[in-house]
Each structure stands twice: as C-alpha cells, then as structure tokens.
Amino acid sequence: MITYVVTGGAGFIGANFIHYLFKTYDDDVRVINIDCLTYAGNLHNLKACEAHPNYRFIKADICDSETLLKELKDESIDYFINFAAESHVDRSILGSGPFVQTNIVGTQRLLDLARTLDVKRYVQVSTDEVYGDLDETGFFVEDTPIQPNSPYSASKAAGDLLVRSYYETHKMPVVITRCSNNYGPYQFPEKLIPLMISNALEGKSLPIYGTGTNVRDWIYVEDHCRGVDMAARKGVLGTVYNFGGDSERTNLDVVKWILKSLDKPESLMEYVEDRKGHDFRYAIDFSKAKAELGWKPSVDFETGMERTIAWYLDNRSWWECIKSGDYQAYYEKMYGKKVGKLDE
Ligand code: NAD
Ligand code: TYD
Numbered sequence: 001m002i003t004y005v006v007t008g009g010a011g012f013i014g015a016n017f018i019h020y021l022f023k024t025y026d027d028d029v030r031v032i033n034i035d036c037l038t039y040a041g042n043l044h045n046l047k048a049c050e051a052h053p054n055y056r057f058i059k060a061d062i063c064d065s066e067t068l069l070k071e072l073k074d075e076s077i078d079y080f081i082n083f084a085a086e087s088h089v090d091r092s093i094l095g096s097g098p099f100v101q102t103n104i105v106g107t108q109r110l111l112d113l114a115r116t117l118d119v120k121r122y123v124q125v126s127t128d129e130v131y132g133d134l135d136e137t138g139f140f141v142e143d144t145p146i147q148p149n150s151p152y153s154a155s156k157a158a159g160d161l162l163v164r165s166y167y168e169t170h171k172m173p174v175v176i177t178r179c180s181n182n183y184g185p186y187q188f189p190e191k192l193i194p195l196m197i198s199n200a201l202e203g204k205s206l207p208i209y210g211t212g213t214n215v216r217d218w219i220y221v222e223d224h225c226r227g228v229d230m231a232a233r234k235g236v237l238g239t240v241y242n243f244g245g246d247s248e249r250t251n252l253d254v255v256k257w258i259l260k261s262l263d264k265p266e267s268l269m270e271y272v273e274d275r276k277g278h279d280f281r282y283a284i285d286f287s288k289a290k291a292e293l294g295w296k297p298s299v300d301f302e303t304g305m306e307r308t309i310a311w312y313l314d315n316r317s318w319w320e321c322i323k324s325g326d327y328q329a330y331y332e333k334m335y336g337k338k339v340g341k342l343d344e
Pocket of ligand 1: 040087
C-alpha cells in the first residue's frame with residue numbers, strides 16, 4: 001500500500017489527481033487530502049471518492065504546522081504532493097498577500113513538516129510561469145532562468161527556490177514539476193477556458209484581454225496528473241521536470257473554438273483592457289520528462305476540449321452554483337472596470 005498526501009486536493013488539479021490515483025491504483029493506494037477550502041476548494045469535486053475506505057480528508061491550512069503534525073504524525077507517508085496554492089494571476093494583481101502566505105510561507109511549512117515526517121518523496125507542483133514569458137520563438141527548458149512577471153508566478157518561483165534549497169541543504173528528497181496551462185473538469189470558472197465556456201452558455205460576453213494574441217500551451221489535466229505521479233515515483237531527486245501539452249494556441253483561437261463548438265456567435269467576444277504585465281507567450285520543451293520518465297501528453301487539444309465542454313454541459317449546476325455566490329463580487333471587481341476600456 002502506497003500512501004500519498006495531497007495538499008490542495010479539493011481544487012482543480014488536486015481533485016483530478018486524486019481521481020487519477022484511485023482510477024489507476026484503486027486499493028493499492030491511500031490518499032490523505034489536506035485542504036483549507038478557500039474559494040477555489042470544493043468538496044463536490046471529490047464526491048466520488050468520499051466513500052472509498054482509503055480516502056481521508058483533513059480540513060487544514062498548509063501554514064498550520066501544529067495541526068498538520070498532530071494529524072499526520074502516525075502516518076507512514078510515501079509521496080507528499082503539494083498542489084495547494086493561490087493560483088489565479090488576476091487575483092494576484094488585485095492583492096498579493098494571500099499568494100505570499102500560501103505559496104511561499106505555506107511551502108516552507110510543508111517542507112519542514114515533510115522533513116519531520118521523513119516522507120519518501122516531496123513533490124512541488126509548480127508552473128511554467130516561473131520562467132517569465134517568451135516572444136514568438138523558443139521554448140522553456142528546465143534551466144531557463146527564473147524570471148517571474150506576476151505576483152502569482154513570483155510567489156511560485158520563491159516556493160520552488162525554497163524546495164531546491166532543502167535539497168541542497170538538507171538532502172531532502174524533492175522533485176519540482178513545472179507545467180503549462182491546464183484545462184479539464186472541475187476548473188474554477190475564473191480561468192480562461194471554463195469562464196469562456198460558462199459565459200457562452202449563459203449568453204454573457206466573453207472578455208478578451210488586449211488583442212487576444214497572447215499564446216498559451218494547453219494541456220489536458222489528466223496528462224499533467226500522470227506526469228506528477230511519474231515524477232514522484234521515478235524523478236531524479238533535486239531536479240525539475242517540465243510538462244506541456246504540445247498545443248500552443250492564441251487566446252482568440254481558443255475562444256473561437258469554444259464558440260464554434262457551442263454554436264454561439266463570435267459577437268459574444270468583447271475586447272477589454274489588457275491584464276497588467278500580461279505574459280505574451282508560454283511554450284514548453286518537455287524532452288527531459290520524455291527521456292527520463294517516459295512521459296508525453298496523450299490527449300490532443302481537440303479531444304481534450306470536446307471532453308471538457310461535454311463536462312461543463314453535463315455539470316451545469318456545479319459551475320452555476322459557484323457563479324451565483326461570492327464569485328459575483330470578484331467578477332464585478334475584476335471585470336467591471338475593464339469592460340469598454342479599449343474603446344475609450
Ligand atoms: P486551484 O486554485 O483550483 O486549487 C487550489 C487548492 O488549494 C484549493 O482547493 C484551495 O482550497 C487549496 N488551498 C489554497 N490555499 C491553501 C492553504 N493555505 N492551505 C490548504 N489548502 C489551500 O489551483 P489549481 O489550478 O488546481 O492548481 C494547483 C497547483 O498547480 C498550484 O500549485 C498551481 O500553481 C499549479 N499549476 C496550475 C496550473 C493551471 O493551469 N491551473 C498550471 C501549472 C501549475
Ligand atoms: P488564465 O486562464 O488566467 O491563465 P494564465 O494567466 O495563468 O495563463 O489566462 C489564460 C490567458 O487568457 C491569458 O493570456 C489571459 C487570457 N484571459 C482573457 O483574455 N480573458 C479572461 O477573462 C481571462 C480570465 C484570461
């Protein structure tokens with residue numbers, strides 16, 4: 001029996017990761033999910049696992065070392081995977097405090113905890129955004145200099161540097177993963193793809209920042225989950241693995257694809273004021289993961305998007321419920337001032 005501790009397991013990628021573990025290993029794994037349930041954490045994402053005898057949920061903040069030590073001290077932990085984070089760039093522009101607290105202080109607390117608990121492997125789930133951005137050419141490799149541009153990516157970069165330092169200083173068994181933009185089921189509708197799908201279904205406008213020509217590399221979330229698991233099990237300690245979807249698209253390409261697939265008019269698109277410090281392009285070279293882990297993405301963009309759109313159509317109450325709550329206040333604060341700015 002292999003025991004995983006997963007932090008942030010009630011969020012988008014963490015929940016998909018837990019589903020992936022039970023689907024792949026069933027009774028051969030135990031999963032302990034630690035999440036404090038911020039606005040982005042949702043236990044509905046894990047309904048299907050709740051009854052599994054090998055699943056345990058602990059509601060706690062990753063900064064709360066005392067509670068975590070009390071809860072985990074008798075566990076024998078193989079893989080400790082840190083997904084917990086404040087994850088949205090736009091929110092980090094509105095206020096960076098929670099990002100510093102969770103993504104930096106929280107990472108430091110988890111590293112100390114994982115050392116005390118003597119875990120077999122600690123995996124830090126990071127992002128390609130720590131590398132900054134690219135112009136039209138080139139790809140991020142694992143030794144591309146760290147040059148984050150947003151408070152979100154700066155806080156993730158700081159977390160990564162702490163993880164690296166615990167390897168160098170304490171010889172702690174760590175691995176860092178850096179992935180491009182994920183999409184798929186359970187993604188909170190503040191991120192591009194679920195926001196555009198749900199707005200289109202509601203007949204609302206689709207806010208395009210700036211000219212819509214910024215480029216992201218999109219990966220289906222289950223491919224990322226498989227990569228994180230492979231990095232935990234087979235990754236070389238103290239090193240970084242990039243994961244990408246081999247699917248670069250401009251934001252306009254993505255939004256037009258969604259509108260076409262839902263049979264909605266392009267007139268729903270609304271160009272709004274650009275994001276401050278908007279990274280132009282992310283693109284990933286994942287040849288190290290391919291060579292060392294035998295990993296490559298298995299779901300192409302069209303297949304992944306078809307699955308994702310089907311999920312949002314089938315789970316309307318999931319996102320309608322989110323969009324009817326506190327989210328509305330965020331949306332008003334974030335987009336209220338942006339709308340119409342380009343035409344002024
Ligand atoms: P998310 O915002 O959907 O989920 C984050 C989860 O962490 C939530 O369940 C939240 O409740 C929990 N959390 C936040 N602060 C916490 C705290 N202090 N203590 C305990 N739990 C806390 O994020 P996501 O999109 O699932 O991203 C997961 C991880 O993957 C993050 O570390 C992110 O930086 C990284 N990542 C995300 C993407 C992407 O495209 N979404 C790409 C690459 C890397
Ligand atoms: P996002 O999903 O926030 O991910 P990230 O900024 O971490 O890459 O945004 C993806 C791209 O979509 C990014 O270039 C910003 C753009 N975007 C919009 O044009 N409109 C929106 O309403 C949002 C949320 C994002």
